[in-house]
Amino acid sequence: MTRFLDFLALIGRSLLSTCQSLGGVALFALAGLSHVVRPHFPFRQFGRHLVEIGYFSLPVVALTALFTGMVLALQSFTGFSRFNAESAIASVVVLSVTRELGPVLAGLMVAGRIGAAMAAEIGTMRVTDQIDALTTLSTDPMKYLVAPRLLAAMVAMPFLVIVADILGVFGGFLVGTVKLGFVPQLYLVRTFDVLQTMDVVSGLVKAAVFGFLIALMGTWCGYNSKGGAQGVGQATTRAVVASSILILALDYVITEAFFSR
Amino acid sequence: MTPFDQEAERSVKQQAGAVPKIRLRGLKKRFGGKVVLDGVDLDVRAGHSMVILGGSGSGKSVTIKCILGLIQPDEGLIEIDGKDVSSMSPEERAAILDRTGMLFQNGALFDSLPVWENVCFKLLAQRRITRAAARDKAAEVLAQVGLAASVGDLSPSELSGGMQKRVALARAVAAQPDIIFFDEPTTGLDPIMGAVIDGLIVDCVKKLGATAFSITHDMASARRIGDDAAMIHKGRIVWSGPAASLGDTGNAMVDQFARGEREGPIQMELRK
Numbered sequence: 001m002t003r004f005l006d007f008l009a010l011i012g013r014s015l016l017s018t019c020q021s022l023g024g025v026a027l028f029a030l031a032g033l034s035h036v037v038r039p040h041f042p043f044r045q046f047g048r049h050l051v052e053i054g055y056f057s058l059p060v061v062a063l064t065a066l067f068t069g070m071v072l073a074l075q076s077f078t079g080f081s082r083f084n085a086e087s088a089i090a091s092v093v094v095l096s097v098t099r100e101l102g103p104v105l106a107g108l109m110v111a112g113r114i115g116a117a118m119a120a121e122i123g124t125m126r127v128t129d130q131i132d133a134l135t136t137l138s139t140d141p142m143k144y145l146v147a148p149r150l151l152a153a154m155v156a157m158p159f160l161v162i163v164a165d166i167l168g169v170f171g172g173f174l175v176g177t178v179k180l181g182f183v184p185q186l187y188l189v190r191t192f193d194v195l196q197t198m199d200v201v202s203g204l205v206k207a208a209v210f211g212f213l214i215a216l217m218g219t220w221c222g223y224n225s226k227g228g229a230q231g232v233g234q235a236t237t238r239a240v241v242a243s244s245i246l247i248l249a250l251d252y253v254i255t256e257a258f259f260s261r
Numbered sequence: 262m263t264p265f266d267q268e269a270e271r272s273v274k275q276q277a278g279a280v281p282k283i284r285l286r287g288l289k290k291r292f293g294g295k296v297v298l299d300g301v302d303l304d305v306r307a308g309h310s311m312v313i314l315g316g317s318g319s320g321k322s323v324t325i326k327c328i329l330g331l332i333q334p335d336e337g338l339i340e341i342d343g344k345d346v347s348s349m350s351p352e353e354r355a356a357i358l359d360r361t362g363m364l365f366q367n368g369a370l371f372d373s374l375p376v377w378e379n380v381c382f383k384l385l386a387q388r389r390i391t392r393a394a395a396r397d398k399a400a401e402v403l404a405q406v407g408l409a410a411s412v413g414d415l416s417p418s419e420l421s422g423g424m425q426k427r428v429a430l431a432r433a434v435a436a437q438p439d440i441i442f443f444d445e446p447t448t449g450l451d452p453i454m455g456a457v458i459d460g461l462i463v464d465c466v467k468k469l470g471a472t473a474f475s476i477t478h479d480m481a482s483a484r485r486i487g488d489d490a491a492m493i494h495k496g497r498i499v500w501s502g503p504a505a506s507l508g509d510t511g512n513a514m515v516d517q518f519a520r521g522e523r524e525g526p527i528q529m530e531l532r533k
Contacts, residue, residue, distance in 0.1 A: 040388075121373075132331050133369040137383040137432075138359050 028146070028220050035140070035147035045148040053114050053211075054156030058163060060113060061106045065164035068101055069093060069171025077180050090182070090190035093172030098199045099259075102164040103157075104251050107210035110157065111243040115218040118149055119239035122222025123232035131223070146223070149215045157211030158204040165203060202258040209254060210247050217243040280343040282307040282440065282472040283328060288337035289496075290323055297323045298334065299496030305489075310466060310473035312487030312504055314480075314518060316527065320496045321476035322366070325442050328474070329363065330354055341440070359387060362433035362441040362471075364462075366448055368425040370417035376403070376428050377413030383436040402431045405468075406461050423454040427461065434465045441466060443475035447482045459485040480519050483507060492518065494527065 035041065076089045122145055125131050134141045169191060176182040218239045225235035281304035288301040297320045305311040315321045326332040328339055330346065339346045341357055349357070370379050377399035384390040390398060400410035406427040417425060426446065433441055446462060447455035459482050466473045466486075477483050483490055487504030492515045500512040508519040517525030 124372075128367060129365045129369040130371055132326070132329075133363070133365055133371070135331060136329060136358060136361060136363040137386060138355065139382070139386045 025220055029216050031142045032146035032150050035143040036151050042144055042148050046152050049149050049152035050156055053152050054159055057110050057113055060109050061160045061164050062167050064105050064109050065168040066171040069097055069168035070175045073172035073175040090187050091194040094169050094191045094195050097168035098165050098203045102168055103161050103203045103206035106160045106164045107247040108244055111214045111240055115214045115239045115243045116236045118218030119222040119236045122219055123225035123235040126225050127228055146219045149219055153211035153215035154208050157207040161203055161207035206254050209250055213246045214243045281305055284340040286338040289335045297496055301498055303498055305474055307472050309488045310486055312483040312490045313476045313493055314483055315493035319493050360439050362438035364429050364433040364443045364446055366444040368429040372417055376415050380431045380435050402435045406431045423450055426458050430461055437469055440472045445477050447479050462486050
């Protein structure tokens with residue numbers, strides 16, 4: 001009986017701890033976002049993070065999208081040729097890339113690159129008293145550290161996804177025309193025939209949401225890190241894992257919202 | 262008595278030196294089961310330099326963080342200029358921080374900013390100065406702490422420990438605060454650099470006419486920068502008096518601490 005009660009207590013503690021964390025993240029997000037619309041938004045910090053997230057993530061996102069589009073065309077050809085459906089490759093590539101692969105892969109790449117960097121930078125600031133120093137220097141850390149990162153990630157991610165969409169489709173086009181022997185004009189006609197505005201828009205909405213999640217997890221984990229170098233390392237790992245899982249979960253939710261009938 | 266009369270009386274008392282700049286009464290703080298502050302009572306006179314002595318883990322840093330509002334105490338009263346900070350609105354609290362400076366133990370300089378922007382961070386945050394003027398102001402304040410204007414363009418990671426402490430001191434005094442907190446200002450420095458930093462602290466505090474609140478376990482530093490001193494042990498103030506009398510206070514704990522003796526009333530706590 002005692003073991004059963006201990007087991008129940010363990011479940012209860014875990015549940016309460018999860019609720020506490022969720023509530024903490026929600027309040028943290030609200031506090032961060034509230035500073036976006038309050039006076040004296042730190043535009044200099046916002047610009048710095050916009051460049052860091054948008055510009056410096058371009059190579060990794062571009063290469064990922066390009067090769068994914070190429071592989072997708074190649075694999076689709078292998079499968080579709082068994083059913084004489086090679087003509088569908090252009091459609092499959094463009095829809096997969098714009099609706100799913102562009103935003104999700106860009107999100108995962110940015111989570112690995114930027115989410116980790118945010119958690120490490122803010123975590124180091126926490127354990128070296130720099131966040132306390134901000135408070136004593138008449139600066140709200142939420143306003144200076146969190147709000148500009150949240151906004152910059154939400155703005156930069158859609159631009160990265162546009163680049164990922166273009167290069168992903170281009171990768172498919174490259175393999176389709178050079179290796180698989182498609183006529184370039186015909187490949188492009190089939191690509192644009194099937195593509196609709198909503199396909200791109202849904203991808204961009206996902207990108208903005210993923211950008212928010214990456215910045216939120218990066219700043220939250222960094223802000224609450226403790227225990228020196230080891231704590232900062234754990235915060236970095238938590239930020240990447242949490243944002244990656246949330247990206248995949250929210251991807252399903254947004255897809256349901258846009259395309260389920 | 263109306264609030265106006267109370268304010269007027271407080272002002273008169275303060276001018277007469279009756280109201281301490283900082284007043285702590287029964288300050289308590291525990292982290293989990295560990296009691297860190299167990300009823301700290303302390304007065305810091307306006308325009309004076311108070312040094313708090315104590316061993317590692319005795320609650321010195323927590324006391325400062327409670328006064329600054331970085332940690333919420335569990336119980337007790339904190340008054341600044343006779344006003345209870347716990348009853349202040351966020352705006353009043355921010356106004357107190359606006360006229361406060363703090364030198365952190367490890368400097369806590371912002372790695373992502375050059376030295377000049379670190380020094381003038383508060384002035385820029387309060388919009389009291391433009392970025393162009395901030396460079397000149399930073400050069401002026403850096404000169405006060407014995408650093409060349411060219412240091413302003415360096416990153417904090419390019420500076421030695423002593424230079425980082427000087428920059429941190431420059432940042433603490435740049436906005437001309439009337440209360441300055443120093444958290445172990447000489448820790449990690451060689452004795453000569455420690456003496457240099459102490460000299461700079463005394464000069465800066467006197468020049469500003471500020472009230473200084475320092476914590477240290479460096480006795481030489483305490484004698485150099487303090488007018489008054491107090492010793493904290495196990496979360497309580499066990500002695501207070503003039504800093505000049507340190508080492509010959511007649512209090513066994515303070516004298517053991519000042520002489521660095523192994524035997525005495527203060528015993529190293531062994532974790533069981």
